[in-house]
Amino acid sequence: MAMHKAVATVAIRAKLGLIDAQTVPPTGREVRVHVEWTASTPLDLHQNDGGLLVKHPQILGDGIAGKVVEVGPEAKNFVVGDKVFGFAFRENKQKAYQDYATVPETTLGKLPSGFTFQEAVTLPNNTVTIFHSVTKDLGLPLAWPRPTTKNPHADTPILIWGGSSSCGQYALQILSAWGYKNLLATASARHHDYLKSIGARHTFDYRDKDVAQQILKVAPHVPYVLDCIASQQNSLAIIAQVAQGGTRVAALLPVIVRDATDDEAPEYSMDTQGAVKWADGVEARGVRTHFYEEDAFFKEHLQTTVVPELLATGIVKPNKQRIVEGATLLERAQAAMDLLRRKDVSGERLVWRVSDLKLE
Template sequence: MASQKALIIPAKGSPFTLVERPIPTPGPGEVLVKLAATALNPIDYVMRLNGFAVTEYPAEAGIDGAGTIEALGEGVEGTGRSKGDRVLFERLKFSLDYGTFQQYALTDAKRTYKIPAALSFEEASTIPLCLTTAGLALYGPHGPRGGAALTAPWTEGGLEKYKDQPALVFGGSSSVGQFALQFLKLSGFNPIIATASAHNEAYVRAAGATHFIDYHTTPYTALPEAVSKITSTPFSLVFDAISNEETQRTAWGLTGAGGTLAIVRTPVVGEPNVVLDGGRRIAFVWGGVNYMDAEPAGREWADKMYAGVEAFLMDGRLRPNKWEAVTGGLAGIPGALEKVGNLQSSGAKMVARIDSA
């Protein structure tokens, strides 16, 4: 049986170990992707550290992947995915064969995006998880892990639907914040106010921010006053891509009646996805459409999202994050992941080239 190099987690809390393991075979509806690049995420660090989302050991981390379809499972031929296609994808299953810290991985053929010719594998690998997180938070239906249920820009009448309504994004230079800004621009929000460090101002403006606030010189306690100088209209949507206690409390205070605060970490200001005081909601989402696929209405919504987002990727209206190379292929991931897990990287996604392993 053909084998591949893989970076596995032998046991909870154990260091990553580079091993040889079999190349898996795609099942019905699946494709086997020969990975070229993978982007690193905090969830990968937490998986190794405390076993988050791990069901058995040895385990395989890695959520974001980009590469070339090597083989098709039963039922995939004729569905728009072919051997040799360049695709990007977000890992949706947590068993060993689906992680992206290895040379080959399985994924659901319907949950892939084709990579635009203009994008490198490294650029493409920065997209999947954080794009999904932002998309679900803004446009996902209300539910246990639902979103703000805004009309999505990929649906009829969705582009510019929220024209001239203000929006606020905390952490606009973060990977999730970047996609939140791009989606808000497509939806027509204006002004779009973003917080970030001064050296990332151009980056957040390029993504869609019309106004920028440096959180170093304008502390969160002073943010309401700073925002009031830009707009007096209440915010129907505040997106907190940082979501620590301080930012959540400030963001919740700026969320207008009937509005939604979207967050990416455990809520500290109220119960998520239920109607709270003033008709406000908290949307707590952290990527993954696998839970949407659990029931028919969710699958239908996810199908439309994938089709619509692929069109936006192809025409360049959705762009990848900036990225920073991880040296050493698979072997270089553990050291780089320590920086990611300890929040020591800023304004760029760390990417490992898998085919250089």
């Protein structure tokens, strides 16, 4: 079988390694993509430094943008040469940090004209995360096509903790486009104007000691909270001061008990309900987007139709991109990992060129 280069975890908290991976021909409805761009996410750090759901060597990355180079016998959405972007994660052959990824065609959409790979690759994993978490964990509808009638929850307060994160920015844009208009967001103050421009009605600085009281002053009862940070001390413990009986909290797992640093291993938990002391009647759920395909509509249409439409029609603007440079695939992957570990990411997505292969 043909081989190509890939970046993988080697051991917990070790430098990333360059490995030879099999170039897997697509079968059934799979397609093979030459991976040109990816976006690094905190999951890379959770996996490399925390060993979260990892068996070494594991190829990293779940967001790809590139060109289709081969289609399986039953694939019907794409032809060779199509520019595509998407989110896939199940096996090494699907992962992003390699020259070629072989993925189900349902995990890809066509790149809308007028957009670059760098812009598009910021969307797939976290727009899917928002559709999954809002509908399955918060229990709020996001029907497709978008309803034209007024949303009955137009005035219901919904708190987006971590509004400037990639997930938070997509949550604000998607929820407001679906008519959820009473959106509260926490972020550093320098991002407040931008978050208001993409749908936040009220913004709060999460570092303020009295941030919970500030939120309660604006919204005495907050029935829905999407925690895009899931830090035991720096988000969940504060949200617990806001949440009351009947509040539903959806936190993007893992719960971060201790962050990764250069000197210390991180500590994670998957227990949102037990992470902090909640008021009676608060339901705190842990979001796991890797189950989004259990929804048959999402499996078939979310990435093929909905996400490209969000981008093409301007319903969402891509996250701001910070291009990570490096002479090789491995250097770029390692540089992005080091930025994640230093928490040197604010209101932006780390994107970088993947394959060093020059195709004709």
